[in-house]
Amino acid sequence: MSLELIATILGGLTVGSALMVVLSKHPVRSVLYLVLTFFMISSNYILMNAQFIAVVNIIVYAGAIMVLFLFVLMLLNLKQENEPRTSFLIKIASVLAGGALFTVFIAALKDGVVIAASSVVEANDQGLVQNLGQLLFTKYVLPFEVSSVLFIAAMVGAVMLAKREKQMID
């Protein structure tokens, strides 16, 4: 099998599972399809030799974040019956808007000048942990530290918001 064929199949699967996220009626199914989508995207990363990002993607997204989503879903005990319905008109309008967005993006990207592949470097090992780590702790060390502050803020914020004592909304 050529790489081209693998990439095409993977791309198709990614789009398909992403569509299913939107189309499934049951929220839990949506979550599971989203996990699948993330796995597909990770496979794409591996194809592009970005192993570190691929692994992190699975750990963080498919592992942590999606579990959080599932957790919340179960906690709230949402069922298919009380899944809110959307009117047909809005559905049409939304699909039209999404289609327009896609068309416009493609139209914009189509004219983008892409540097020919000839100038692309042969050695393709920048996605390895060592390289990324070096870059992260030298050039991007300040944003890296700042992002840790962001995490603390998010954690404190989440705890504060989820506290039961005070009613936030009347």
Add this chain to the structure above:
Amino acid sequence: MAIDKLILTILALPLIGALINGTMGKSLPKIVVGSIATGVMFVAFALAVLVFNSNHEATFIHLFKVIHLDDLELNARLQVDGLSTLMLLIVTGVGSLIHLFSMGYMKEDEGYYKFFTYLNLFIFAMLILILGSNYFMLFFGWEGVGICSYLLIGFHYSDKEKGMLNGIAARKAFIMNRIGDLGLLIALFLMLMQFGTLEYNEVGNAILAGDLPSGWMLFGITLCLFIGATGKSAQIPLFTWLPDAMAGPTPVSALIHAATMVTAGIFLVVRSNFLFEHAPQTQEIILYIGLATSLMAAFMAMRQNDIKKVLAYSTVSQLGFIFVSLGMGGYVAAMFHVTTHAFFKALLFLGSGSVIHAMHHEQDIRKMGGLKKYIPITHITFLIGTCAIAGLPFLSGFFSKDEILAHALHHNVVIYVIMAISALLTAIYMFRLYFVVFQGEFRGDDHTKHHLHESPLNMTLPLIILAVLSLIGGLLNVPSLFGGNHWLTHYLGHSTLGLNKVAEVHLGDSQTMMLMGVASVLALGALFFAFVKFVKNNSVPESDEQLTGWAKLSANKLYIDELYNALFVKPIEWISAALHRFVEMLFLNRLIDGFTMVIDLSGQLVRKWQTGIVSSYLFWMVTGIVGLMVYYIVKF
């Protein structure tokens, strides 16, 4: 200590006092508050004496740069020379005595700590005014004393009966001063335009080196400076605030509205003597305005029945007297009279404060009388002050007035005659005040009579010290006739820029003798006249309704307030009313209502878009993104 450290300490002391009392005074006991405020003043005075002893040349102390833009450079810089040292001694000396007096006088007052904070702050501002080495610093101090004066005049703003009136009096003083300040500010700008600097020394040296601006420029600068001076020093036409300023507590009247702040205008003119010397038209204006003020205020003082009002008009009159001297170029004579006036007018005001204290805040002299038995120390000191201001021979006022009169005689005999009349009036109304208050029978009610008491030591001590100064203050500049050597003239002329160049008038001995004779005769004649009228005939001032002719005119202050009311206040009110009716109601209101209506209507329209549903917002967001992208694709 070096001179600059001394001066900085003197400046810092009242500021520190004000800061301590202003921040913590509320929780401190009254005795501590008063002691801090008075203590810093006495220390400042002691240091001022040290400065006086050690300094003989003009010294400059550069503090910091305030504004530096292109060519414009304004510095916080101090200048210590003869003139500022003299003023420094007056301000800290008289100031500390008045602080001491206030400790007794304000004892019962609610805002004790506030009072001393303002008082210290005033001293600080006044020191900046006199010690600055440029007009910019002077202006800073000028505004500082203005605001303190405002705060202190309206000090009893919460008084149940008179609180409103006190507030109005304070406002009047503030607004009148503002008019003068505008003049001063314009003068400063003109000076910057002409000389490019506000330093006394640089302006003065340029002038003295013969680099004269055009006549009109010089006239404009000096006239605007003088307008500033009329505001602060209560001259025609801006004098009506000073009598009203008597609404403030009596020590304030003594310190600010008699001894120090109101002499700021005179200080300004003396400082700028080099400018005025080359602007004879302005000098003429000063001369005639001073003369008119002096005579008019003396006339008004004749029939006032409020003990403090008499003194207030007397102050205006004396200030006019000093301005006449300035108009004739008699700068040293003016400073001499400023000094002696500070002594005896502070004494008189504090004496009246003591009387008011004894009378339980009754200020109407018709309800007094015969007080000499009850408050002997106040009586004696008040008598000394009265004699000094009336110009009885060999008291301080005698010498200083005489010097001004000598200038007048040298200048023009008509002016001399008018000033002699003014001096005569001064003597008459002061003796009238003295006789009505202290001689004769007590005319108040029994309750007050029962409680008449001499003031405590911390109030009488300043009186005694000031009385001694009023007695011997004339020695500062004794004419050669009595073996004097014009010490003040030499002292001021030695280190103050411009004053050594100004020709002082020194008449011959025989002329001096003649002048002094006339002055003595006038003063004694006034004494005799007042004695006959108020003691022998035992006549008490009539109530306002019975007055006729000139007396009524005097009692009603020549209707100046009413005149100003009709000339300025009423037209402004009319114009405002017209603007309100036609411009505001018909035009502006509708315009603004229209605006709000348009916004309201468009809001009503657009708010339908704000459904509050997140999906719809998202939809519009996507539409917006698509729109933007399409725009850029089409454009490029």
Add this chain to the structure above:
Amino acid sequence: MTLAGIFQSGVSIQFYMVLATLLFSIGAVGVLVRRNAIILLMCIELMLNSVNLLLVAFSTYFGKADGQIFVFFIMVVAAAEATVGLSILVMAYRNLRTTDVGLFNKLKG
């Protein structure tokens, strides 16, 4: 088959551009169509991931690792956003007994 050099073996960068745009648009449509707030958040995650995909593609294409670092930061932000978003949602559900964004209309004045 070698993992290195996917773009040397005939796969064009345009392929990934289209793929990422398609994923992004699907996410956007999902945000518009679905009314369950949790699904909305999930669709946002999908959109973020499409951007990540494009970043990695370009990073590999140009042989520069910076793009992947940005992916890393986007993940950080996404994780933070998901936690805060979900806790807000739980709070809202507790008060309103629904996760239907159509009923979250307190913003209406």
